Amino acid sequence: MENRVALITGGTSGIGKATVRVFAEAGAKVAFTGRRANLGEAIVTEINAAGGQALFVLADHTRPEDCQHSLEMVLAEFGRLNILFNNAGIVVEGTAESTTEADWQDTLNLNVTAVWRMSKLVIPHMRQQGGGVIINNASDWGLVGARNALAYAASKGAVIQMTRSMALDHAHEHIRVNAVCPGDTIVERWLEDGYFRGSPPVTEADIQRDSSHLPMRRAARAEEIAQAVLFLASDMSSYITGAVLPIDGGNTAQ
Numbered sequence: 001m002e003n004r005v006a007l008i009t010g011g012t013s014g015i016g017k018a019t020v021r022v023f024a025e026a027g028a029k030v031a032f033t034g035r036r037a038n039l040g041e042a043i044v045t046e047i048n049a050a051g052g053q054a055l056f057v058l059a060d061h062t063r064p065e066d067c068q069h070s071l072e073m074v075l076a077e078f079g080r081l082n083i084l085f086n087n088a089g090i091v092v093e094g095t096a097e098s099t100t101e102a103d104w105q106d107t108l109n110l111n112v113t114a115v116w117r118m119s120k121l122v123i124p125h126m127r128q129q130g131g132g133v134i135i136n137n138a139s140d141w142g143l144v145g146a147r148n149a150l151a152y153a154a155s156k157g158a159v160i161q162m163t164r165s166m167a168l169d170h171a172h173e174h175i176r177v178n179a180v181c182p183g184d185t186i187v188e189r190w191l192e193d194g195y196f197r198g199s200p201p202v203t204e205a206d207i208q209r210d211s212s213h214l215p216m217r218r219a220a221r222a223e224e225i226a227q228a229v230l231f232l233a234s235d236m237s238s239y240i241t242g243a244v245l246p247i248d249g250g251n252t253a254q
Helices: 014-025 037-049 064-078 101-129 150-173 188-193 204-210 222-233
Strands: 005-008 029-034 053-058 083-086 132-137 175-182 244-247
Touching (some): 014 037, 029 037, 029 064, 083 222, 150 175, 150 244
Parallel strands (some): 005 083, 029 053
């Protein structure tokens, strides 16, 4: 990944933060966005202290101007962009009846529209450079049904179809587009909020006990998802585009 520039949206926690670290360790110059400046600045300090190069951009990707600003900052700092990981997203609980108009719109705005918007912005630059890689963070719930997560599952299904369509549209331009579909993954949000699937576990052990239904009998670590993203971003996957990769401990194989 040396001499490559990556932009990771929603990079201040969870899978995004793990991917920022993994990419930096692999030698990439990493730009990442988030809505909490204190977390972003702490990650930049950590990476720079380890000899890497990182840039944090304060951004809310439901705002078109923030998407544009993110790309402009990356190009100003590093001069190019080779990899985009559309990671920013939210999970809102609710059935068709209980999902509110606001929850539906908020979910689609960040999980779907922002993915399209960021991709639309970076594709011309990748084309001019002779190629690039876009990776979208979907979910195993975009592949199978989800209870009490209607808006989230619908949004991730849309991301999967966007991935396939963009891959077909831009393969001839050497722009590869793939998606990862994580299953249950230990992230700060669950531990900080003390909330997971309608119940209030507050430790990783609680979450792991609740993951006993999975074939591998455990939830993923964020770093395990990040390693898969790294693979899809690297030349090791040079003949892969339009792929949808479940990283779910076997959940969608059941």
